[in-house]
Every structure is written in C-alpha cells, then in structure tokens.
Amino acid sequence: KIFLKMSKIIAIGRNYAAHAVELGNSLPSSPFFFFKPFSSIINAAFGENIEIPTEFTNDVHHEVELGVVIGSRARCVSRENAMEYIGGYCVALDMTARDAQEQAKKKGLPWSAAKGFDTSCPLGTIIDKSLVPNPYDLELFCEVNNKLRQSGSTGDMTFKIDQIIESVSKIITLEPGDIILTGTPPGVGRVVEGDVIRFGIKGLKVHDGQDYVFSCPVVNRK
Amino acid sequence: KIFLKMSKIIAIGRNYAAHAVELGNSLPSSPFFFFKPFSSIINAAFGENIEIPTEFTNDVHHEVELGVVIGSRARCVSRENAMEYIGGYCVALDMTARDAQEQAKKKGLPWSAAKGFDTSCPLGTIIDKSLVPNPYDLELFCEVNNKLRQSGSTGDMTFKIDQIIESVSKIITLEPGDIILTGTPPGVGRVVEGDVIRFGIKGLKVHDGQDYVFSCPVVNRK
Ligand SMILES: [Mg+2]
Ligand SMILES: [Mg+2]
Ligand SMILES: [Mg+2]
Numbered sequence: 219k220i221f222l223k224m225s226k227i228i229a230i231g232r233n234y235a236a237h238a239v240e241l242g243n244s245l246p247s248s249p250f251f252f253f254k255p256f257s258s259i260i261n262a263a264f265g266e267n268i269e270i271p272t273e274f275t276n277d278v279h280h281e282v283e284l285g286v287v288i289g290s291r292a293r294c295v296s297r298e299n300a301m302e303y304i305g306g307y308c309v310a311l312d313m314t315a316r317d318a319q320e321q322a323k324k325k326g327l328p329w330s331a332a333k334g335f336d337t338s339c340p341l342g343t344i345i346d347k348s349l350v351p352n353p354y355d356l357e358l359f360c361e362v363n364n365k366l367r368q369s370g371s372t373g374d375m376t377f378k379i380d381q382i383i384e385s386v387s388k389i390i391t392l393e394p395g396d397i398i399l400t401g402t403p404p405g406v407g408r409v410v411e412g413d414v415i416r417f418g419i420k421g422l423k424v425h426d427g428q429d430y431v432f433s434c435p436v437v438n439r440k
Numbered sequence: 441k442i443f444l445k446m447s448k449i450i451a452i453g454r455n456y457a458a459h460a461v462e463l464g465n466s467l468p469s470s471p472f473f474f475f476k477p478f479s480s481i482i483n484a485a486f487g488e489n490i491e492i493p494t495e496f497t498n499d500v501h502h503e504v505e506l507g508v509v510i511g512s513r514a515r516c517v518s519r520e521n522a523m524e525y526i527g528g529y530c531v532a533l534d535m536t537a538r539d540a541q542e543q544a545k546k547k548g549l550p551w552s553a554a555k556g557f558d559t560s561c562p563l564g565t566i567i568d569k570s571l572v573p574n575p576y577d578l579e580l581f582c583e584v585n586n587k588l589r590q591s592g593s594t595g596d597m598t599f600k601i602d603q604i605i606e607s608v609s610k611i612i613t614l615e616p617g618d619i620i621l622t623g624t625p626p627g628v629g630r631v632v633e634g635d636v637i638r639f640g641i642k643g644l645k646v647h648d649g650q651d652y653v654f655s656c657p658v659v660n661r662k
Contacts, residue, residue, distance in 0.1 A: 225478070226477040226478065226479060228477075228552075231549070231550070250549055250550065250553070251550065251552055251553065252550035252552045253475040253477060253550075253552050253556065255448040255450075255475060255612065256447070256448065257448060257612055257613050257615060258612075271610065271611050273610055274610065274611050293558075322548070323548030323549075324548065326544070326545030326546065326548060327453070327472055327545075328453070328472065328473065328474035328475075328550060328551045328552075329550045330450075330473055330474045330475050330550075331472070331473065331611050331612075333550075334475065334611075334612060335611045335612060336515075336611070336612055336613050388493065388495055388496065389493050389496050389553050389556075389557045389558070390477065390479055390480075390553075390556055390557060390558055391479050391558050393479060
C-alpha cells in the first residue's frame with residue numbers, strides 16, 4: 219500500500235501526438251513539464267467537486283492522464299533502471315484553464331495558475347504497480363455527462379515512462395509520493411457547472427474486482 | 441517558532457520594476473506566479489551547496505527575494521486582512537536557469553525546469569513575523585565573491601504582499617508552511633562553480649543579535 223506524503227506533481231505536456239495536434243501545438247523534441255501543487259488534488263474516489271474559479275477562467279478543460287507514483291528516491295536515474303523507482307499508478311485529470319493557458323503561452327508567462335488552481339487535480343485511488351504489469355496497454359477514457367470525450371491507449375505516449383524519469387531526474391530529484399502525470403490523449407474539451415466527469419482505465423480490475431472508474435461533479439467556485 | 445511542513449512555494453515574477461526592465465520584460469498588470477517544488481529547497485543556514493545542473497543549463501542567475509511564510513490557511517482572502525495569514529518571513533534565492541527560461545518564454549512553454557531544478561531555492565532561517573514590524577523597509581542584498589550584485593528595498597515591490605495574497609488565494613488556497621517569494625530587485629547575474637553567494641537582509645538582527653546573512657557555495661552538479 220502506497221502512502222502519499224506531501225510531495226510534488228510533475229505533469230508532462232504534449233505527450234500524445236494526436237492531442238498536441240488538436241491544440242495546434244508543435245511536438246516537443248524532449249519531454250517538458252510543469253508543476254501542479256498538492257493543494258490542487260481532490261479525491262476522485264470520494265467524488266469530490268471540481269471547482270471552476272470563475273473570477274479567473276471561463277474555459278476549464280478535462281485532460282485524462284495516467285499518473286505514475288514514485289516509490290523511491292530517483293536522482294540522475296538512467297532509462298535502463300528507471301521503472302524500479304515506480305511504486306504505483308493512478309488515473310488523474312489534469313484540469314486546465316485553457317483560456318489562461320493560451321494567454322500565458324502568448325505572453326511567454328508560466329502556466330502555473332492555468333494548471334494549478336484548487337481542485338485542478340482529481341486523482342483516482344493509487345494502485346500498486348503489481349496490478350499494472352504493462353503500463354502501455356491501458357485504455358484511458360473520460361466521459362462528460364455519459365458522452366465519451368477522450369479515449370486513448372497509453373501505448374501512444376511519445377516519451378515513455380522510463381524516458382520521462384531519466385529526463386526529469388537529471389534536473390529534479392523525484393521522491394516517494396511524487397506523481398508524474400504522463401500527458402493526455404486527444405478529445406480534451408470544456409466543462410461547465412452541472413457537468414459530471416467520469417474517467418478511468420477501461421477493463422482494469424482493482425483489489426475487490428471493482429472497475430477502476432471515478433466520477434467528479436463540476437461546480438463553480440464560491 | 442514556525443514549523444515548515446511539506447507544502448508549496450509560489451514565486452511572483454517581475455515585482456520590482458527595475459528588475460523587469462533590466463531583463464527587457466514588460467511590467468505585469470496583475471501579479472503572476474510560478475511554482476518551485478520543495479525538492480528545490482536547500483538550507484542556507486547550513487551553507488549548503490547550490491548545484492548547477494550543467495547538462496541542462498550554462499547560465500544560472502541569483503535572484504535574492506523576501507519570502508513570506510504562510511501561518512494559517514488562506515482561501516479567497518481580501519487585501520484588508522491578508523497580513524493576518526502570515527506566520528513569518530525568510531530571505532531566499534530564486535536561482536534561475538536564465539538560458540532555459542528564455543527558451544521557454546520564446547516557445548510559450550512552462551518555466552518549471554528553469555525555476556525548479558534541485559538546489560534552486562536556498563532559504564535563510566524562517567523568522568517570526570514579530571521580528572519584522574514593517575516588511576516594506578527591508579534592504580535585501582546579494583553578493584558574489586564579496587562583490588555586491590543586488591541591493592534593493594522591499595518598499596519597491598510593485599504588488600504589495602497583501603495584494604499578492606488576495607490575488608493568489610482567489611485561485612489557490614494557501615496553507616501553513618507555504619512560502620511566497622515576492623520578486624527580486626535589480627542586479628541579477630550569472631554564477632559559476634567556485635563562486636560563493638552571500639545574501640541576506642541588511643541591518644536585521646535576529647534572536648541572538650546575529651546578522652541575518654547566509655552564504656552558499658556554487659558547484660556543478662555531479
Ligand atoms: Mg510553471
Ligand atoms: Mg495534461
Ligand atoms: Mg524571482
């Protein structure tokens with residue numbers, strides 16, 4: 219069982235070519251990342267609310283992603299043994315204020331507010347890596363009000379998990395409990411108050427035989 | 441005494457006009473920020489090393505800043521009572537891979553690697569707010585090898601601390617132990633292996649009558 223201590227969330231951008239294309243972005247030649255603060259996490263297993271900070275954004279998008287949970291300290295780790303540093307996995311939503319992000323991109327400013335607002339990181343239950351023998355055959359999906367918006371295989375990642383760990387750990391030490399969000403497949407889109415987002419990994423059965431699926435309602439921040 | 445639990449570091453950009461100008465940047469109309477991860481913190485009171493991640497950057501700059509340490513949970517706090525949420529202060533270096541930051545700015549990409557590499561956040565001892573009756577009359581300074589590089593009064597901040605707390609807490613909840621870096625005065629510049637950075641707050645006497653000054657050697661990351 220993985221204990222999640224306060225640590226950091228590192229999110230990889232444009233790691234599925236089809237998603238980079240849908241937003242009109244160029245493809246990165248090496249993995250790039252941004253941070254989401256721990257204060258952005260909500261527990262999707264409890265169905266906690268995703269809050270739209272309406273004073274700041276009017277265009278919040280869902281991005282369903284595979285989260286990699288670090289199990290042991292990784293500094294300057296090579297690709298060859300990178301997978302040994304993983305403790306588990308989870309499904310996540312990298313909720314994004316797209317309007318604020320586009321403004322930041324244009325001005326050359328940080329993405330931090332656009333990616334880091336409260337409730338912008340709903341996480342599913344963390345599962346031990348033993349339940350995920352192959353992290354590249356997972357079918358991520360995301361529905362809004364029971365309509366499928368995103369689906370894609372983790373096999374379509376441009377930079378594989380071991381490459382990401384190698385690349386990041388050259389610059390930033392990864393610590394137990396850190397979470398790496400590995401990018402989103404295509405189909406991202408806007409949500410508004412009253413929507414319900416259902417997301418998970420298709421076909422994955424956890425501990426008690428349950429589906430690995432979560433739901434979070436969308437509300438406006440009060 | 442302030443206990444620093446694992447939390448987040450929020451750093452404000454371009455909050456001293458003279459510094460924005462020296463880098464050829466436009467002045468922001470509202471405070472913008474980026475994150476530094478807790479893994480970037482080193483203890484300047486122990487004289488820990490600042491490591492240049494040479495595989496990634498060849499141009500690391502010092503930025504001396506006043507750090508505001510949050511004392512109690514702040515969500516949607518108004519300017520009028522924002523100062524009540526402060527627990528203490530510290531001096532900090534917002535070490536920056538300027539080459540990587542400039543690349544990121546040009547491409548519209550996050551600043552996270554440029555601002556978040558290991559050892560990029562040396563912190564002086566956290567002091568209780570009772571020792572700082574007026575946070576706007578502090579003289580920040582930064583020397584490299586005993587030559588003065590930066591000096592400036594915290595009175596020159598564009599956005600005051602209460603405005604920053606109001607603005608950030610609309611989007612992101614501030615928690616006890618969070619640190620806000622409030623921007624740097626002019627004079628930023630490059631350091632290389634073998635340099636020693638000495639920084640602090642001029643004239644400030646702490647607990648035992650000691651000067652509030654710290655030194656960190658600069659080395660290349662091995
Ligand atoms: Mg950022
Ligand atoms: Mg994403
Ligand atoms: Mg700075």
